[in-house]
Amino acid sequence: METQLLPADGNSLSLASSLLRSGCLVAFPTETVYGLGADATNEQAVLSIFRAKGRPADNPLIVHIHSRSQLRDICTVPDQAVPLMDAFWPGPLTILFNKLPSIPDAVTAGLPTVAVRMPSHPVAASLLRECGLPVAAPSANSSGRPSPTRAEDVLEDMNGKIPLILDGGPCDVGVESTVLDLGHGAPVILRPGGVTRKMLESVLGQEVSLAGSILRPLKPDEKALSPGMRYKHYAPRASVTLVDGEESAVLARLQELYRQETAQGRKTCVLCFSEHVEQLQSCSPHDIGSSAHPEEVAHRLFSSLRGLDREGMEVVFSEVLPPEEMGLAVMNRLGRAAAFRIIHA
Numbered sequence: 001m002e003t004q005l006l007p008a009d010g011n012s013l014s015l016a017s018s019l020l021r022s023g024c025l026v027a028f029p030t031e032t033v034y035g036l037g038a039d040a041t042n043e044q045a046v047l048s049i050f051r052a053k054g055r056p057a058d059n060p061l062i063v064h065i066h067s068r069s070q071l072r073d074i075c076t077v078p079d080q081a082v083p084l085m086d087a088f089w090p091g092p093l094t095i096l097f098n099k100l101p102s103i104p105d106a107v108t109a110g111l112p113t114v115a116v117r118m119p120s121h122p123v124a125a126s127l128l129r130e131c132g133l134p135v136a137a138p139s140a141n142s143s144g145r146p147s148p149t150r151a152e153d154v155l156e157d158m159n160g161k162i163p164l165i166l167d168g169g170p171c172d173v174g175v176e177s178t179v180l181d182l183g184h185g186a187p188v189i190l191r192p193g194g195v196t197r198k199m200l201e202s203v204l205g206q207e208v209s210l211a212g213s214i215l216r217p218l219k220p221d222e223k224a225l226s227p228g229m230r231y232k233h234y235a236p237r238a239s240v241t242l243v244d245g246e247e248s249a250v251l252a253r254l255q256e257l258y259r260q261e262t263a264q265g266r267k268t269c270v271l272c273f274s275e276h277v278e279q280l281q282s283c284s285p286h287d288i289g290s291s292a293h294p295e296e297v298a299h300r301l302f303s304s305l306r307g308l309d310r311e312g313m314e315v316v317f318s319e320v321l322p323p324e325e326m327g328l329a330v331m332n333r334l335g336r337a338a339a340f341r342i343i344h345a
């Protein structure tokens with residue numbers, strides 16, 4: 001199959017919309033990452049998402065909508081969700097609801113709940129409006145690779161597998177949406193993202209907890225609240241190790257680790273904050289943004305990880321952020337990319 005990469009405009013949006021309506025896959029930009037969309041009511045179309053990504057069938061998808069009126073056919077909506085939708089939709093918040101029969105089991109991997117979000121990106125919103133369908137869309141990467149934040153990243157993984165990629169430029173947030181389970185009155189963040197715990201708590205007026213496995217691997221006997229957490233994720237081919245501790249100790253340790261690895265002949269680099277690029281000049285520093293601006297680090301993270309593969313890096317050491325607010329979303333992805341290997345300097 002030939003994959004077309006087209007700038008998102010009126011013509012390509014009409015083409016994308018008719019492809020979706022005929023059961024084909026289309027990759028499109030959202031404010032978080034690029035999504036790989038299919039008609040959420042068409043089971044065959046949904047199954048082809050799993051094939052294109054090499055995604056395990058037991059990892060459910062997020063359904064994207066442009067209008068709350070679409071919820072009627074998808075799920076039941078508890079009162080508690082209303083102020084959240086008022087505050088954060090359209091935007092990077094995904095909420096779990098009890099699903100209705102119009103959503104095939106393939107979308108939810110057989111779970112009774114369906115994850116729904118309303119993206120704010122103008123291209124995503126126009127596409128959803130024009131096709132009039134609820135669109136199931138995971139991130140448009142091959143399963144296990146860093147999520148795509150640019151149309152070229154999607155092409156890298158999906159070339160020959162899907163008919164169309166809409167190019168809307170780089171994604172703003174850069175990490176995937178926050179996934180929230182309202183539970184039975186005790187809300188839990190299953191995946192941290194652009195809508196932070198504090199933002200949710202200020203709207204709900206109650207404490208929001210974090211799923212245990214956000215900053216660590218699942219234990220062998222632990223049930224995954226969100227099936228996606230079971231899998232290796234966001235990983236470049238290089239072996240990534242995080243280094244945390246007091247600033248000067250971290251910088252010294254990064255230099256030492258870099259020297260050791262390069263002495264062994266391994267292609268090595270350091271992911272560091274903008275503030276430290278100069279001090280780490282001898283360690284092939286890759287600037288992941290300012291530690292004072294975790295949103296900037298989130299915005300750059302996945303393209304930095306993909307860049308490591310293009311450069312053929314074998315060993316990577318990275319600085320860490322405090323795991324709070326956007327820093328939590330960053331550390332959840334970076335932790336997984338590093339398979340939670342961490343050195344305390």
Ligand code: TXA
Pocket residue numbers: 030032033034035036059060061062092094096108111113114115117119137138139140175176177178179190191225226227228229
């Ligand atoms: O920002 C985003 O959310 C992007 C863009 C394209 O919208 N989409 C995205 O989808 O990240 P995906 O499939 O890569 O991640 C969906 C996550 C997975 O971790 C999955 O396990 C979880 O949401 N999920 C989906 N439905 C669920 C459900 N019913 N219960 C628990 N977790 C669910």
Ligand code: MG
Pocket residue numbers: 138139147
């Ligand atoms: Mg994904």
